[in-house]
Structure formats: C-alpha cells, structure tokens
Amino acid sequence: MTASPEVVVIGGGPAGSTASTLIAQKGHSVRLFEREKFPRFHIGESFMPDTYFPLRRLGMLDKMKASAFVKKYSVQFANDQGKESQPFYFFENNPHECTQTWQVLRSEFDHMLLNNAREHGVDVHEESRVLDVFFEGDKQTGLRVQYKDGREETLHPKVIVDASGQSSIISNRLKIKNWEPKLKKAAVWSYFRGAKREPGPLDEGATLVLQLKEKKGWFWYIPQHNNIVSVGVVADLTYLFDKPAPEGVDQQARLEEIFWREVENCPAVKRRIEGSERCDIYRTQKEYSYRSSRVAGDGWVLVGDAFGFLDPIYSSGLQLAFSSGMFAADCITEGLAKNDLSAEQLGKWGPEFIKGMDRLKKFVCIYYDGFNFGYFVRKYPQMKRHVTDLLIGNVFKDSLDEVWEPLYEVQRELIEKKLEPMPMATAG
C-alpha cells in the first residue's frame, strides 16, 4: 500500500493534465490515473485562441511554438449554398500573440501535455484505471484503482478530480448527468493527405465550417501538419444514420457510404478533397451534448467533458477543458491551504464557468436554427467583436451579453420574412 496523495485526478486528457499540473505547481502531491497508454487517438483537434492563457500557466507555450502543429488565425464559414464568408480573423479584435492558435493531432498534443504534468511533479500512472469512487451522502470517501500490473488499491485523497471525459465516472455514479435534447448529433470523419488548403500563410491553417445543403448539418475541415486534413460531418443522429445497418455490410463500408453521401451534399468539401488520398479509417462518435447538474461536492470536482460536453461546431471543447481545469485547480489549492474542501469552496468557480458555457450553447443553438454570420455582421457591424469573442473562447465576461438582443432580432426577421436562403454576405 502506498500513502494516499492529497489529490487524485481521474484521466490524463487536457482537463486532467491541466488541473493536476496547476495543483502540483503549488507543491501538493497529485496522482493521476490514465487508463490508456499515450500516445492514443482522440478527436478534438482545433484550438480556440483563448487557450493561450491556460497554456501559458501550464508552461506549454514554448513547446507549442516549437511544435509542428499548424498555426490557426481564423475561422471561416460557408452556407448551405456553398457561399463562403470572409474569414473571422481573431487578431482583428485584439492584436496580441494569443490570437494565433493551433490545429493539433491530439495523440501528440495530449502526450506532450501529460509529459508536462510529469515534469511539474504529477505522479502519472498510465494503463491504470479508476474502478470506482465511494461516497457517504455527498462526500467522497475514497476510490478504488487498478495499476498496470493488475494490483488494486483503495486510496483516500482529500480531493478527487474527475477528468475522465465522456466516461463521466462521478456524474454517472451520482446520476447527475443531464442530456441536451436539442443537440442529439453524430459525427463521421476521416483524414485526407494532400487535400486543398486555403492559399497563403494566414489562411492555410483556418478551420472551415461548411454547411450541408438544406442546412442538414455541417463539415469541419481542419488542416493539420504532415499535409493531412481532418474532415468530418456532423448532423442529427437520426439524419446521419437514417437506416439500420444493412445485413452483411461492415461498419467501415457503412461509414464510407454516409461520409460520401454527405460530401455530395457539400460542394465546398467535395472540391477541396478531390484528388487527395484518405489515410485513416472512417471514425464515428455520437456526440449528444450533456451537462452535470453540479461542478463539485464535498471532496470532489468535475472538469472538462466529465462535467459537460457541448456540440463541437465552434471547437470549444478544449477551451472548456483547460479553463475548467484551471478554475478548479485554483479553488482546490485555495481550499487545501485553508483546510476547506467543502462543495462550496471546490465549486466556487461553477457559476461563472456555466455562464460562459451557456453563452456558447446559445451560439451553437442559433447556428442550428439557421444563423447567418455574414448577414448578421453586415447589419450590426459593431457586434462583430462579440461574435469574434465567442469564436475566440473569450466567453467568461458579461459584456458579451449585449449580442443576444440583435442576434435574436435577426433570427426573428429571417423567420418572419422567410428570407431563406439568405444571401451569404461577406463578414469583412
């Protein structure tokens, strides 16, 4: 038996690596359990610019700058007619180096971040899983873990941070996970070598969000290093997988059929991947959005996808994983210093964080209701900075809320005047 550390973190993805590193930076003992051996595949490849600030605190900026990851300066949208907006350049809001961000291969990035946690003193155990977390009422009383060699142990840390991603160990255990009925989506994707990029150093790394005909869904188009582009379609689960799998057709053949069916519905993707070579299998994931009803309890905290998951249209998952990891770490270290590990202390960050997540959620729902970026910023040019803030991930500030009134007005106008399909005005 080893002595229990002060803090145990479940999961070595971005949220777990962030929380563990920042707690260890303050001199506390932290043990992290990751069930996989890194590097491992993970989806979620496009960063928002505001990830700069957590990356800086983690000591990751120089590593990112020295990496091969593609530089991202903007997001660009195409509507269901294939008409493309001007890019939303992040630096137009704030000419700071944080407005250049990255497109990553998650296997490489998550490995770098986990090694960075080790360098900061986190006791990392890969291929070791958390089997269960124990509770007396709302208070956690320990957890059972299994190490790589099969040995099992019960630990009694002061704080457990659940960063187990969509496994959401604690919120499933406590039955506090709530699904978002409006956002029952699925994704199908693969990787293409030699697919076309936008011309010029400023645009070649842009994330493209390309809408399907009749606004049935959208493709992401994320350029990566080694001349590879990640291309995936997101739509309602019932639309994408509209028929049960035909007998005798394997999963890859089925995903291939769905993927190319939707490419035909999106000329902006079709012309970009023509002539390129697929260099990975087809992958799929259901991505129902969900959220837990609490961020913390006595002696436990939820961060990243273990707390909540939001539709990936604006690439907000990593920003939410980093920021929840960072906010939670600050409350944990403050609580350890004053010996207060109550739900109130550990969850102090929750209300502001949830407000930010709600802003992103509103923005997501507006997209699926047919929001037209180009038309909106042409009508309300003074609101463009707020739209860009939402795309940057700068969502934890109340001043953003002045965008909703004009935004909903434009939505109402579209519905009342039946202006579908709207002409896609440029965003510039």
Ligand SMILES: Cc1cc2nc3c(=O)[nH]c(=O)nc-3n(C[C@H](O)[C@H](O)[C@H](O)COP(=O)(O)OP(=O)(O)OC[C@H]3O[C@@H](n4cnc5c(N)ncnc54)[C@H](O)[C@@H]3O)c2cc1C
């Ligand atoms: C289709 C799709 C596209 C996306 N695109 C983007 C994007 O472009 N940009 C973006 O920012 N986000 C995107 N996301 C979201 C992003 O993938 C997640 O929000 C992000 O990975 C969350 O990080 P995390 O650390 O909370 O969880 P994860 O990265 O999932 O890490 C959780 C870790 O916990 C480990 N674990 C689980 N259970 C246990 C256990 N019992 N014991 C030990 N370890 C355990 C897992 O192995 C895993 O490594 C996308 C998501 C989807 C589904």
